[in-house]
Amino acid sequence: MAKEIKKSGKKYFECEECxxxxxxxxxxxxxxxxxxxxxxxxxxxxxxxIKIN
Ligand SMILES: [Zn+2]
Structure with missing residues (x-):
């Protein structure tokens, strides 16, 4: 399952494979x-x- 990431109050989803x-x-x-x-x-x-950094 795609991993949820929180950054600057926004949610993103990370592919655990790549x-x-x-x-x-x-x-x-x-x-x-x-x-x-x-x-x-x-x-x-x-x-x-997308890039979040
Ligand atoms: Zn991937």
């Missing part, structure tokens, strides 16, 4: 499922990743 961060839980979950299955990331999914 550590990319997403604003949307559904996308984080999708990324995780994909990463687990294919042992690689999908560019279509990781393009939605």
């Amino acid at each position: 550590s990319f961060i997403y604003k949307d839980r559904k996308i984080a979950k999708k990324c995780e499922d994909y990463c687990r299955k294919h042992h690689a990331c999908s560019i279509d999914i990781t393009k939605h990743a």
